[in-house]
Structure formats: C-alpha cells, structure tokens
Amino acid sequence: MTKKMPPTPMLDQLESGPWPSFVTGLKRLAEGDEGKAHSGIMKSLLGQLEHSYQTRKGYWKGGTVGVFGYGAGVIPRFSEVAEQYPESSEFHTLRIMPAPGFFYDTKTLRQMCDIWEEHGSGLIALHGQSGDIMFQGCRTDQVQPAWDKLNEMGFDMGGAGAGVRTAASCVGPARCEQACFDTLEAHRTIINDFTDDIHRPSLPYKLKFKFSGCANDCANATQRADVAILGTWKDDMQVDQTEVQAKVRQLGRKEFINQVIRMCPTQALGLNDDDTLDIDNKSCVRCMHCINVCTKALEPGKDRGICILVGGKRTLKIGDLMGTVVIPFMKLESEEDYEKLLELAHNMLDFFADNALEHERTGEMIERIGLVNYLEALGLPLDVNMINQPRTNSYIRTDGWEEEARKWAGRKTSAAE
Amino acid sequence: MSELRRPIESGVPDSKQFMHPALVRNYGKWAFHDRPRPGVLRHVSDTGEAVFTVKAGTQRQLDVFTIRKLCDIADAFCDGHVRFTIRSSVEFMTTDESKVQPLIDRLEADGFPVGGTGNSVGFISHTQGWLHCDIPGTDASGVVKALMDELVDEFKSEEMPNRVKITTSCCQINCGGQGDIAINVQHTKPPVINHALVAGVCERPAVIARCPVAAIRPALVDGKPSLEVDEKKCVCCGACYPPCPPMQINDPVHSKIAIWVGGKHSSTRSKPMFHKLVAAGLPNNAPRWPEVAEVVKKILSVYKADARAWERMGEWIERIGWPRFFELTELPFTKYHVDNWRGGRANLNASAHLHF
Numbered sequence: 205m206t207k208k209m210p211p212t213p214m215l216d217q218l219e220s221g222p223w224p225s226f227v228t229g230l231k232r233l234a235e236g237d238e239g240k241a242h243s244g245i246m247k248s249l250l251g252q253l254e255h256s257y258q259t260r261k262g263y264w265k266g267g268t269v270g271v272f273g274y275g276a277g278v279i280p281r282f283s284e285v286a287e288q289y290p291e292s293s294e295f296h297t298l299r300i301m302p303a304p305g306f307f308y309d310t311k312t313l314r315q316m317c318d319i320w321e322e323h324g325s326g327l328i329a330l331h332g333q334s335g336d337i338m339f340q341g342c343r344t345d346q347v348q349p350a351w352d353k354l355n356e357m358g359f360d361m362g363g364a365g366a367g368v369r370t371a372a373s374c375v376g377p378a379r380c381e382q383a384c385f386d387t388l389e390a391h392r393t394i395i396n397d398f399t400d401d402i403h404r405p406s407l408p409y410k411l412k413f414k415f416s417g418c419a420n421d422c423a424n425a426t427q428r429a430d431v432a433i434l435g436t437w438k439d440d441m442q443v444d445q446t447e448v449q450a451k452v453r454q455l456g457r458k459e460f461i462n463q464v465i466r467m468c469p470t471q472a473l474g475l476n477d478d479d480t481l482d483i484d485n486k487s488c489v490r491c492m493h494c495i496n497v498c499t500k501a502l503e504p505g506k507d508r509g510i511c512i513l514v515g516g517k518r519t520l521k522i523g524d525l526m527g528t529v530v531i532p533f534m535k536l537e538s539e540e541d542y543e544k545l546l547e548l549a550h551n552m553l554d555f556f557a558d559n560a561l562e563h564e565r566t567g568e569m570i571e572r573i574g575l576v577n578y579l580e581a582l583g584l585p586l587d588v589n590m591i592n593q594p595r596t597n598s599y600i601r602t603d604g605w606e607e608e609a610r611k612w613a614g615r616k617t618s619a620a621e
Numbered sequence: 622m623s624e625l626r627r628p629i630e631s632g633v634p635d636s637k638q639f640m641h642p643a644l645v646r647n648y649g650k651w652a653f654h655d656r657p658r659p660g661v662l663r664h665v666s667d668t669g670e671a672v673f674t675v676k677a678g679t680q681r682q683l684d685v686f687t688i689r690k691l692c693d694i695a696d697a698f699c700d701g702h703v704r705f706t707i708r709s710s711v712e713f714m715t716t717d718e719s720k721v722q723p724l725i726d727r728l729e730a731d732g733f734p735v736g737g738t739g740n741s742v743g744f745i746s747h748t749q750g751w752l753h754c755d756i757p758g759t760d761a762s763g764v765v766k767a768l769m770d771e772l773v774d775e776f777k778s779e780e781m782p783n784r785v786k787i788t789t790s791c792c793q794i795n796c797g798g799q800g801d802i803a804i805n806v807q808h809t810k811p812p813v814i815n816h817a818l819v820a821g822v823c824e825r826p827a828v829i830a831r832c833p834v835a836a837i838r839p840a841l842v843d844g845k846p847s848l849e850v851d852e853k854k855c856v857c858c859g860a861c862y863p864p865c866p867p868m869q870i871n872d873p874v875h876s877k878i879a880i881w882v883g884g885k886h887s888s889t890r891s892k893p894m895f896h897k898l899v900a901a902g903l904p905n906n907a908p909r910w911p912e913v914a915e916v917v918k919k920i921l922s923v924y925k926a927d928a929r930a931w932e933r934m935g936e937w938i939e940r941i942g943w944p945r946f947f948e949l950t951e952l953p954f955t956k957y958h959v960d961n962w963r964g965g966r967a968n969l970n971a972s973a974h975l976h977f
Contacts, residue, residue: 214908218763221770224732226752226762229684236686249752256751256760257907260873264755265866272625281753297753301632306705307639310692313703317685326685330705333748333796340682340753352626360631371633372707378636378644379664379672379714381651388636396632403630419888423707426886426893428798434888463930469890493890493931500653518795520860521833523962524895563831 207244207291209234210251214258233326242326245341248291249325252283269296269344271351274403277361278347294343295325299336299362300354304373304391304415306331315357323350334412335372336362360399366563367405368398368553373415374422382495383417384435384508385536390545391415397546401553408560411553418504419492425516425527430566431552432513432527433545436490437505445480447501452479464494509535510545511589514552514578515567525567530579532589551582585615641702641714643672659779660735661721673721674714677733678744678769678776681709682752682762690731698724708744708786710737736777740930742921744776745769745787745804748796756863757791758806758876759905764789767909768804771918782928782937785921786885792870793858799884801934802917803896806905807879811855812868816842823848823865831860878903880916883935894935900952916952923949942976 209231218227230253234246256262269280279297286293302308316337320326325341332338337359342350351361362370371394374380376387394413401407414425417435425432452460457479464481465473470489474482481494481501495502512534513527531548535541552566555578560569570578579586637645647666654664662674680687691711695703698720704712711733713724725735737743745768750760768787775781788797790805797803819825825848829837836854840847848868850861859870870876880903884896899920903912920934927949928937938946947954960968 217908218766221766222734222773223678223766223769224680224687224734225766226680226682227766229680229682229687232686233684253751253760257763260759260876260905260907261871262751262754262757264753266755271628273628279753281755295753302705303634303636303639305636306707307636308703308705309639310695310701310703312639313688313692317688321685327682328685328688329682329749330679330688330709330711333746333798335707348626351628355629355631358631358634360629360633374707375704377649377651378640379651379674381653381664383649386649392633392635399630399632403628421887421889421893424798424886426888427884427895428886459930467890467931489888491889492887496889497931499655503653518798519793520858521831523833523964526893526895561830562827 207247209247210254212250212254215250215254230327236326240321240326241346242321242324242341244291245295245325245343246292246327248289248293249295249341252285252289252292255285255288264295269347271348271361274361276364276367276403276405278351279364292325292341295340296342296344296347298324298339298342298347298351298354299332299334299364299370300339300359301362301370301395302331302335302337302359304371304388305375305378306335307378312357316354319350319353319357323353334362334370336370361403363402363405363410365405366407366409367403367411368395368401368407369410369412370402371395371413371415372423372425374417376415376417380417381499382420382435382492382504384437384504385417385510387415387417387423387435390433390510390536390542393542394546394549398549398553407553407557409563409565411556411566413549419490420496426513427516427518427524427526429516429527430514430556431549432516433510434513435504435508436511436533437508438533439505439507440485441483441488441495441505442503443481443483444501448481448498449479451498451501464497467493467497469493509533509537512548515565515570517565517567521563522568522571525565525571527567528575529587529590530575530582530584532587548582555581586612639702641672641699643670643716644714646670647672656739656779657721659741659777660725660738662738670716671718672714672716673718674712675721675724675728675735676706676710676712676737677728677735678737678773679709679711679733680762680766681744681747691733694724694727694731698727706737708737708746710744734773734777739779740781740783741777741779742772742775742781742785742787745789746797746800747789748791750791754791755866756794756859756871758808758859758871759791759878760907761789761791761797763908764804764910764913768914768917771914772921775921781921781925783931783933785924785934787917792862793860794863799886799894799896801882801884801896802920803881803884804913804917805879805881806876807901808857808859808870808872808876809902810872810875811850811852811857812859812861812870813872814848814850815867815869816845816847818867819847819865820845822867828861828865828868831864833858833860837861873905876905877901878905878910878913880913880920882920883933883938885933885935890931891933891936891939896935898958899946899950901957919952920950944976
C-alpha cells in the first residue's frame with residue numbers, strides 16, 4: 205500500500221531560503237523508495253511535526269528502551285498522537301560516541317548511513333549538544349540490531365541520564381598551533397576509563413567532561429562541563445619580533461595598538477619604539493587574545509599543561525554556574541601525568557556519587573558544601589588562582605589560622621625544592 | 622531464543638584512523654594559521670606543509686542522502702576525509718590549494734553555504750525541539766533554519782567586530798548553552814496539572830524537590846493523591862515538567878520566547894560571561910518566527926556598527942554600558958530585567974558610575 209505524503213503547509217515554509225532545509229531532508233526520506241522503512245516512518249513523522257507546528261506543542265513521551273548489557277544510551281520516544289501517526293509511534297534515538305574532534309572518513313559515514321537506512325528513519329544529527337552522533341527515529345524492535353552493527357563497526361554508545369556523559373573536545377593538535385595539550389588523546393583516555401559510568405548510570409545526576417586546548421575554549425567547556433579541562437602554559441609566551449613588526453606594518457600602528465595593546469585584559473603589553481612587543485609575562489593571564497590576532501608572531505610558551513575548572517552548568521535548579529579553578533596547572537604529557545589525571549577524575553566522580561543530592565550537579569554540590577570542603581575531600585592543595593578575590597564578609601571562624609599559615613609556608617617550601 | 626550479543630565496551634575510537642593524512646603527518650607540529658578568505662582556513666606546519674580547510678553550514682538534522690552528498694564531496698576533493706565542528710558545520714581539508722575554489726563552488730552549488738570562520742555569525746547551535754524532545758516549548762530546528770536564512774550573508778562574510786555565537790533552546794534547561802545571543806523559550810504561566818495522572822506517573826517527592834522556589838506541595842484532588850502549585854510563588858521555569866509530564870508547562874500562547882545577550886565561554890580577553898536577558902514576551906510564532914528574527918537582527922546591526930574590532934557582544938556592552946545598549950537597540954527596559962534571584966545584588970550598580 206502506498207501511503208500519501210501528509211499535507212505540511214507550515215513545514216513547507218521552511219523549505220525556501222538559502223540555508224539548507226531539514227524539512228527538505230525529511231521529505232526526501234519520506235518520498236524515497238517505498239521498500240525502505242524510512243519512507244513510511246518519515247511520512248508519519250512529517251504529519252506529527254506539522255501537527256506540532258499547528259498546535260505549538262510537542263507530542264513525545266519517554267519510556268524504557270535499551271540494548272542488552274547497557275542501562276543508558278537509547279533515548280526512548282513514544283508518540284502521544286500515535287493513532288493519527290502510527291508509523292512513527294516509536295521514534296527512539298541511539299546516542300553513539302564519535303571519535304574525539306568529530307573526525308570521519310567517508311567509508312565510516314556511508315556505512316553508518318546504510319545501517320540507519322536499514323534499521324532506522326534515515327535521520328542522523330551531527331551532532332547532539334553533548335557531542336553524540338544522534339541516530340534519530342528507530343522502532344523498538346530495530347534498536348538492538350542497529351546497535352549491534354554500529355558497535356561492530358568500532359563505535360560505542362554515549363551517555364544519558366544520571367551518569368557520565370559523552371565528552372567533547374576541540375580540534376586540538378590535529379589542526380591547531382594553539383593547543384597546549386593533546387585534547388583528543390586526553391578525551392579518549394578519560395572517557396574510555398569511565399565506560400562503566402557511561403553505560404550503567406548510577407550517579408546523583410549527570411557528569412560531563414570537556415576538553416579545550418587553550419583559553420579560547422572552542423569546546424565550550426567552562427560553562428557546559430562539570431569538569432572543564434583547558435590548556436595553558438607556565439613560562440613566557442613565545443615571540444617572533446620580526447613577525448610582530450610585520451603585523452604592525454600590516455595593521456598600521458594605530459590599529460595594532462587598538463587591536464592588540466589596548467585589548468590586553470591585564471595591560472601586559474606595550475609597543476616599543478621599533479615596533480617590537482614589550483611583554484610583561486608576570487601580568488599575562490594566558491587569555492590568548494594577542495596570540496589570536498598575531499598568529500604568526502606569538503605563540504603559547506613551551507611549558508604547557510592543563511588547568512581544570514569544576515562545576516559549570518546552566519539554570520536548573522539553583523541558577524547558572526561557571527566552572528571555577530581547582531587545578532591551576534598540571535602537566536599532561538607522560539604516562540604518569542595521565543594516570544594522575546585519571547585518578548583525580550575518579551576521585552571527583554566518587555566524591556560526587558557519595559555526596560551530591562538527587563538531581564544535583566557538581567557545581568550545585570560545591571555551592572552547598574563550599575569549595576574548601578571539596579578541595580579537602582579530594583586532597584587538592586589550595587591555590588590563590590582559585591579565587592577572584594579573598595572573602596569580603598567576616599562571618600568566618602579563624603581559630604585554626606596558625607596551622608593553616610604553617611601549611612601554606614610548608615607548601616611554598618616544598619614547591620621551591 | 623538465541624543468545625543475546627554482549628556489547629563491545631570500546632569507548633570512543635582513535636581519531637587518527639579517520640583524519641586526513643596531512644593532519645596525522647603534522648599532528649602537534651602546526652606553526653600558524655590564517656584565513657585567505659571567509660570560510661577558508663590555512664594551517665601551516667613547522668615542515669612548511671599547508672592544509673586548507675573549507676567550512677560550510679549544514680542543517681544539523683541530516684538525512685542519509687545529504688550525508689552521502691557530503692561524502693561524495695569529501696571523496697572528490699579531500700581523499701575521503703571530513704570533520705564536523707562543535708556547532709555542526711562541516712569542514713573539508715586538502716593540501717592542494719588549487720582544489721579550494723572548485724571545492725567552494727561545489728559546496729555552494731550543492732546548497733551548503735561556505736563561511737562561519739573568524740568574525741562571522743556562526744551556525745546557530747540548537748537542540749531537538751518538536752522533532753524529538755519530550756519537553757520542548759518550540760522547534761529549535763525551525764527557529765534556526767528561519768534565522769539562518771536571514772543571517773546567511775553574515776555567515777558567509779567576516780564583517781562582524783568578532784565572532785558571534787548564537788544559541789537556541791526549547792526550554793529553560795538551555796541545552797543550547799551560552800551565546801552572544803541566546804534565543805530561549807520562557808514560559809509565562811504556571812503548569813496546568815492533569816490531576817488524574819499525577820499519582821500514577823510522578824514520583825511526587827522528587828517533583829517537589831526539583832522546584833527552585835518551593836512552590837509545589839502534595840495535595841489530594843478528587844480523592845486522588847496529586848500535587849498543587851502555589852501560583853504566587855511559581856516562576857514558570859518548567860523544572861517540574863520533565864519529572865512529571867502531567868504538569869504541562871508548554872502552552873501555545875503563553876510559552877514565549879526571550880532573547881539574552883552577551884554570554885561567552887571563552888576566557889579570551891574578558892572572563893567567561895553569562896548571557897543577560899534583554900527581551901521577552903516574543904510569540905512562539907512558527908514556522909518562521911519573524912518577531913524573533915527582527916529583534917536578533919536589530920541587536921546584530923547595532924553591535925556591528927558600534928563595537929570595536931575583537932569585542933565580543935558582552936565586552937562591547939560592558940564598555941558602552943547598559944543604558945546605551947537599550948538606547949541603541951530601542952528595546953524596552955522593564956522590572957523583569959532587574960535580577961532578584963539569589964546573589965542578584967551583584968548585578969546591581971553599586972557605584973556612582975552613571976551613563977547619560
């Protein structure tokens with residue numbers, strides 16, 4: 205039986221215009237080969253989506269659908285209007301983790317398309333906001349066979365619910381001179397050590413890791429990850445003064461001052477009389493601005509590593525939170541460095557699992573218990589880089605002052621050794 | 622019944638097997654980059670080898686035919702390698718400079734706008750919406766398509782003071798993240814409760830605990846255990862709706878769209894910033910949301926004309942001050958802009974710094 209395309213007067217209005225249209229893509233799947241499952245699914249889906257546009261409401265509800273051996277990774281969707289649109293009554297999503305940095309060869313992408321054409325709706329989002337490949341639109345009985353094939357290709361399921369989630373990373377050293385650590389390797393090392401917590405979620409709520417190679421934070425880690433790992437450096441930035449002079453000539457002296465010198469957030473830059481750059485590295489906060497403008501002349505220093513900010517999240521429940529510094533600097537090069545990072549990440553997860561309230565994110569937990577308690581529980585040393593400024597209110601009991609001052613002196617001595 | 626297959630718990634695969642060989646060769650050896658034209662990046666390594674990247678916009682929700690079309694392009698120009706960005710643009714890489722223009726021509730001819738680099742308006746990051754989400758107030762895919770149709774020239778050129786990252790979200794969970802401009806659903810009425818279903822569907826104590834203002838309490842309605850909302854306390858955030866679908870927060874008329882500006886994740890120049898509310902009460906006007914597009918375009922045009930090179934939206938506003946922002950954008954300033962949430966005093970002007 206050939207089903208007719210549903211009338212979609214509102215969606216049709218999203219087919220015009222210069223930007224690629226997802227509606228045209230949905231229609232192509234619906235109009236496709238009648239022998240293919242996606243033809244029927246997508247006719248039905250277009251009907252339901254048009255109904256949403258007409259009534260300004262969504263009509264999906266959750267449920268329980270999964271694959272054998274895992275407790276997460278499939279997002280179940282059952283239609284509340286299945287009687288009108290029966291063929292898309294089950295429209296589940298499989299979240300599959302891509303390679304860090306979203307790299308593909310076309311053989312892999314084509315194979316994924318073939319699998320999804322056979323078992324699903326033919327609709328794939330590249331990528332979801334957490335960083336998953338979203339294979340959208342699958343009937344319950346097709347979830348396991350589709351998963352089996354994707355898994356055999358070498359891909360694994362992503363996170364959902366109250367567990368560790370799929371991570372995201374910037375392009376890193378694969379194609380960026382500004383990357384201060386190997387974001388792709390760090391991403392893979394961390395995530396592949398947490399597969400149990402991704403696939404069998406049993407935390408108070410979600411936990412996200414993201415990896416950006418520098419302060420530009422192309423992976424949007426600072427506010428979108430519970431644990432944001434950002435590249436930075438400790439020594440002086442690298443300068444090629446001849447290239448600085450070339451940049452001054454290219455922009456003109458006034459514009460160079462406007463765009464580079466005046467834009468430095470800590471006034472760490474000056475322009476010398478010979479159009480070379482005067483850099484106060486002690487005042488530099490590694491913000492990347494001047495390096496972004498002068499990509500040939502300036503470069504991060506050589507003593508590179510990571511800083512870790514913890515607790516970023518958006519509104520619900522207590523309001524927006526940025527991640528804040530808990531590790532100002534550590535190296536991430538040797539096997540020992542990676543082991544140290546893995547141990548720290550597991551400690552963070554364990555403390556979160558033991559101490560967060562139901563549906564509380566790491567940032568909310570720290571807000572509730574205070575950063576000092578979090579640091580002490582994890583055995584992390586206090587550092588002045590963790591604060592914007594010391595406290596401004598006097599509601600604090602300080603009878604342990606002398607011991608704390610001794611600790612600080614001790615850490616300074618051991619750091620100097 | 623046949624034995625069930627156990628999953629191979631392999632985690633994420635190694636990226637290098639999928640990368641263009643020139644990226645593998647020069648991994649960690651890059652010296653500098655520049656942008657020969659909008660939509661094209663050139664990265665040069667210490668060995669002198671250069672890789673050209675051509676970046677193009679997609680619809681993110683991709684049908685297999687479109688993905689295969691992208692694969693055909695990658696096979697023809699990039700030895701079968703392709704990469705996606707965090708904001709769902711697609712990147713094609715080649716070491717052969719003579720292929721760059723034909724690649725651009727092919728992408729444009731196939732309907733993929735080339736751009737999104739440097740100080741352009743990038744692709745709008747968005748969420749699932751009516752297509753697949755279980756709690757959406759709008760359809761992010763539609764909002765984004767309608768807006769990108771209007772902003773495509775700014776995607777294809779580099780004429781903004783700095784990059785502009787726009788996000789959309791279909792509820793106040795704000796999956797879209799921080800943005801220079803964020804377009805988010807803002808509900809304006811408390812949830813409408815289907816009391817007959819609450820006891821069977823919702824774990825009531827968990828729902829009560831989700832409310833940020835403690836406005837939900839247990840109640841017996843028509844002899845059945847249910848929940849009630851103190852409508853004077855309710856801030857219409859919708860936090861109760863995901864754990865308790867019978868507390869319907871979405872409404873065709875009262876679920877509005879709000880515009881926020883000045884958010885950024887990066888620590889470049891200024892520290893990361895949250896986006897700030899500037900407009901609300903816009904209708905959820907599918908399928909093309911013209912009222913939203915009007916406000917977004919107005920804000921962008923003022924920013925483009927007034928900000929200095931490299932100033933992100935939030936940095937520009939910090940320099941010119943909020944009075945000037947509202948004056949230039951001609952948006953109304955209301956009591957709803959004044960932050961009265963916990964810690965909100967930090968957003969008040971505790972100084973004699975005044976703009977006239």
